[in-house]
Every structure is written in structure tokens, then in C-alpha cells.
Amino acid sequence: MSTPTEPRRRADAVRNRRLALDAATALLTEPGASLTVEVIAKKAGLGAATVVRAFGGKDALLDAAVSRLLEPVVQHARDLLAETTPTRALRIFLRELIAFQAAHHAINDQLGGLDLPATTALRTDLVGAVEEMIDGARRDGVVRTDIDPAIITTLIGQTALAVARAQPPSQELADAYLTVLLDGLRPALSAAVRDLPPSER
């Protein structure tokens, strides 16, 4: 039994598929972009119908585009876990996550009602990696143990998202978030130290 009715795939179709994906990816990183099929098509130099058909629908196209952006981030999170201590991994990765969100705010602004299975799967992977980092950092006594790791992970994700939403985007704000978040995640101070007058802390 040969491969049954595998339809021929023409070279130009493959090329256009890539053009559509590139255009969508580019628009995700542009601040005020509309993310309509027509805009994507214009950016790709194609007709709207072609763009939609290349992936079977707008949702699938954007799912592919977001996944392509997210995939290296997830990979880096896993690499960090393997290469270095959880504490260092957490610190490095937090910076990266915030930078990523700040660069692609359109991802979280305009993709609310869409069905993005691949993206959701990647996000789950990402959450898993961050939870591993937190578990490790807690074992090292660097992250507080009075808050559920899953809650901390959610908190981190939402925080990165919050930075991305800020108007206008600002590196200063991102740094402040990171500072406050990391300081807030330290183990709680003992009452004795906490109540020292500021001058002696």
C-alpha cells in the first residue's frame, strides 16, 4: 500500500506558507498592529485567501507564529535548568521572560479569544520548567517557602505579562518589576531583623 492520495504540494504553496508565517510573526512584535488577515496578507504580499488557506484558518496561522517565537524561550529554560543552579536559572530566565513579553505584547493583547493548542502546550512546558526552578531555589533557601510554588509560578507569569501591558513600554519599569519581584520572593525576614530601624538593616 503506497501513501494513499497524498496530494502533490507545489513549491509556490510552500513558499507562500512561509511568507504568511513570517508576516504574522513580524506583526506580533509590532506595537500597534491589527493582526487582521488582510493586514497579514498585505505584509506578506499575498491575497487574504491564500494566507488563510496556508494554515487552514487564522487561528492556526497565529498559533504557528506564536509557537515559533515561544519555542526557543522554552528551550532556553530547559537548557538553563540543565546547565546551572536553579537559583541562577531563575534569575536569568526571569529577565528573559520579561524581555520576551515586552517585545511581543501583541501576543497577549489581541489573542484572547483564539484557540491556540500548540501555544498552550508550550506554555505548559514553560510553567513546568519555572516550577522546577522554584523548587530548586527553595531547596537552596533562596526563595520563600511560605507560598505554594504553583502560585509563585503564576505570579511570575502574570508579572511578566503585566510589564508587557504597560504603556509605554519601558526598560526602567521592567527592571523595577524584576527587582521588586526578586526581593519579594526572598525568604521572609525574621521579625527580629524586619523590625530593626532602617539605619541598622
Add this chain to the structure above:
Amino acid sequence: MSTPTEPRRRADAVRNRRLALDAATALLTEPGASLTVEVIAKKAGLGAATVVRAFGGKDALLDAAVSRLLEPVVQHARDLLAETTPTRALRIFLRELIAFQAAHHAINDQLGGLDLPATTALRTDLVGAVEEMIDGARRDGVVRTDIDPAIITTLIGQTALAVARAQPPSQELADAYLTVLLDGLRPALSAAVRDLPPSER
């Protein structure tokens, strides 16, 4: 000179205006609500045309509804500033702000593209009050001085918003945010204390 061509206002029009406003307000606090004119109208027991006309447009209706919800929050922020210390005010108000956002996430989810002048004005007032709290708390040595107050205010606002977006809404998450945020906002520890082993802190 009598009031020139002041059109008569019928009692049922006033009543319907209130019904529309009540329905819109109620929908803002419901989790998955659609916030379309038709849904609001059905909830109010009115026709869609009537609902829209009562305020001159959907935007104006929602502006009024959000403002009605936001107004007591702003008022309470001002009262707190007058009644107690900035530090206490900040602590109490943060709780309230998070609770408010968690109860009305629809406000920030579906109102993105709308023009809401009254709401924007109230939000500005709110930001002003929070900045006063932070200024005072900094003078009292309770909030770190190495981050711009305006940045801290933005951070607080975005954080509250982030809690509201979490799925599913959870009191535990809100508490965790508050804890981490407040600890993170404390004055930075001196290097000497920060580098103590955990057991001695």
C-alpha cells in the same frame, strides 16, 4: 430668559436609563459576560435601541457603569490618606484594589478599545492618591527609595490587574501577590544583612 427648549423628560425614560445602567454594572462583575448591547438589553428587559439611546452610545453607557463602580474606591483612597498614615493607607488600599480588580475582571478584559473619559479621569485620581501614599511611606522609611514613585505606582496598578486576569481567580493568589509585592517594596536590605545565611536572618 427661560431655559431654552429644555426637552421634557419622561419618567419611564429615567427609569429605563437606570435599568440599563444597573444591567451593565451587573454584567461587569460577571465572569464570562459578553458585554454586547443585546445582552445588556436582555438583562435590563429592554430593547437594544433603548439601551443605547439612554446614554447616547455603548461607550458612554459602559463609561457610566465603570465609573459608578470605581468612584467609591477612589473616594476610599482619599479618605484613607486623610485618616491614617500613608503606610497604613497603602497596605489597606492595596488589599482593596486587588479585591476590586478580582471582582470586576471584565472591566479590564473587554473594555480595551473603548473611549471611557470619566473612567480615565477617575483612574488618574486613583493614581494620584496612590502616589501620595507611596511618597509618605517612603518618608517613613517603609518603602524603598531606589525606584521612582511613578514606576512603583504603575507596578502596583499592573499587579492588581494581573491578579484579576488569573484563571481561575483565587484568594490565595491575591494574598501571595500582596505579600510578595509588599516585601519587595521594602527598603533594600544592606548587603551585610542580605548575605547572612538564612538561619541567622
Add this chain to the structure above:
DNA sequence: CGATAACTGAAATGCACGTTCCAGTTGATT
């Protein structure tokens, strides 16, 4: 080369909205 099936994209379609129209209804004023 043809021949054929894959492919394209402008236009048509379908859908979900907010808004406006207008014939009928109702509250107010006499």
C-alpha cells in the same frame, strides 16, 4: 510542449456587532 491538477486572489458570503429608522405606544399637560 501539452495536459492536468494545484494554486491564486478579487469578489462574494456569512456573521457579529453597534447604530439608526420608523410605525406604533404611552406619559404628560390641558
Add this chain to the structure above:
DNA sequence: AATCAACTGGAACGTGCATTTCAGTTATCG
């Protein structure tokens, strides 16, 4: 009660969008 303008709401309309259609184009294979 009689009058009349304010009011109502079902239906029509306009808009912005994703998707589908289809006549024409073009890559691919013999």
C-alpha cells in the same frame, strides 16, 4: 378625555471581520 411630543423596540442598515467561491493562472509531470 384629548392631544402631542417623548419614548419604545423590531427591523433595517453599516461596518469590520474571517472564510469560501470560482474563473483564471501556473507549477509539475509525462
